[in-house]
Amino acid sequence: MRVSVIPVLAVILLSSPASLAQGPVEFDYQLYYMKENKVRVSLSFHPVETDSTVFTYGEPDFGGQPDILNCLADFKVDAPASFRSIPAERKFILYFTGSDTVKVEYTILDTSTRKKDVRQELFRPVISRDYFYTHGVNLFLNPHFRKDNKKAVISINWEKRPDFKLFYGFDPDNGGKKKSVSTTDSVMFSLITGAKDLTIDKFELHGIQNYIVLRGGVNQAANRKAVRSYFTRFNESIRRFWNDYSDSCFSLVLQPFLQADHNIGGVAFANGFIGKYKADTILNPQRIYTISHEVGHHWLGHKLEMNISNQWFGEGFNDYITFHSLVAAGLLTPAEYENRINEIMQLHYSSQI
Numbered sequence: 001m002r003v004s005v006i007p008v009l010a011v012i013l014l015s016s017p018a019s020l021a022q023g024p025v026e027f028d029y030q031l032y033y034m035k036e037n038k039v040r041v042s043l044s045f046h047p048v049e050t051d052s053t054v055f056t057y058g059e060p061d062f063g064g065q066p067d068i069l070n071c072l073a074d075f076k077v078d079a080p081a082s083f084r085s086i087p088a089e090r091k092f093i094l095y096f097t098g099s100d101t102v103k104v105e106y107t108i109l110d111t112s113t114r115k116k117d118v119r120q121e122l123f124r125p126v127i128s129r130d131y132f133y134t135h136g137v138n139l140f141l142n143p144h145f146r147k148d149n150k151k152a153v154i155s156i157n158w159e160k161r162p163d164f165k166l167f168y169g170f171d172p173d174n175g176g177k178k179k180s181v182s183t184t185d186s187v188m189f190s191l192i193t194g195a196k197d198l199t200i201d202k203f204e205l206h207g208i209q210n211y212i213v214l215r216g217g218v219n220q221a222a223n224r225k226a227v228r229s230y231f232t233r234f235n236e237s238i239r240r241f242w243n244d245y246s247d248s249c250f251s252l253v254l255q256p257f258l259q260a261d262h263n264i265g266g267v268a269f270a271n272g273f274i275g276k277y278k279a280d281t282i283l284n285p286q287r288i289y290t291i292s293h294e295v296g297h298h299w300l301g302h303k304l305e306m307n308i309s310n311q312w313f314g315e316g317f318n319d320y321i322t323f324h325s326l327v328a329a330g331l332l333t334p335a336e337y338e339n340r341i342n343e344i345m346q347l348h349y350s351s352q353i
């Protein structure tokens with residue numbers, strides 16, 4: 001299921017025309033992983049528009065988290081700049097003069113309640129001594145320019161890294177050990193995750209770098225082998241269907257829920273999919289279907305954008321492609337395919353709508 005993105009936190013920056021940056025604009029982030037389930041964030045940048053620049057933080061409708069602003073605390077701006085906040089609009093307005101670099105600091109908190117809430121575990125930052133998980137929109141401020149020719153990049157560097165391996169969905173080979181520079185869109189609509197038991201398997205198919213990112217557990221070795229076998233077969237099948245080998249990379253990230261008692265849930269991100277599951281052996285028939293369906297939205301939903309008015313096609317045709325590709329990959333038998341289609345058609349025929 002494709003998740004729409006709605007801006008929620010704005011920061012307006014004022015500057016004199018003489019101070020405007022030319023060409024790509026770099027927003028420099030320094031991150032500090034704290035022991036108290038927090039990440040301290042420092043942002044510095046040069047003014048880029050004559051009167052204001054708008055930033056957004058978080059997405060209140062991204063997984064149904066209207067209070068996502070609670071994840072951001074201790075917002076500060078270095079003098080001589082000043083700001084006022086509008087919490088109801090999740091907005092901060094920064095005021096400053098001159099061409100000096102603007103410096104902002106804030107803290108990202110782990111506000112998940114750990115009360116078996118599927119959406120919280122999927123859509124809110126999770127920060128602990130041995131596990132880190134966040135979408136880009138819940139860690140960084142997203143700049144918005146009034147002119148289309150304005151381009152922005154985000155540079156990310158850790159002043160203090162967590163004591164475990166990291167994975168960036170937007171920069172898969174980085175691992176947080178060196179400075180990462182990526183376009184704003186690729187960072188915002190992706191994720192950063194890490195854990196003491198994180199495993200990353202990298203392999204190439206048709207010139208595309210693929211990454212399978214898992215957490216450990218008692219079935220770690222069997223899960224790594226099974227997921228790679230599944231993904232290789234399904235990936236070959238669905239790319240053959242679309243005749244599309246244009247991606248530079250694709251990541252499949254699968255992690256156990258911490259508390260949520262739910263078979264599987266997930267969300268697509270740019271060039272990848274993050275799925276969370278009830279902690280046990282990862283793959284079973286229902287999970288194979290769900291993961292495959294969501295990977296299919298890389299084409300119907302990401303490359304071919306869908307909106308609410310044609311979601312019936314985006315979901316329905318993607319279901320057909322999912323079943324077709326599973327059969328072609330030998331992951332679903334023709335008899336199983338026939339039974340599943342008959343079950344779906346029976347639900348449609350018996351529906352009151």
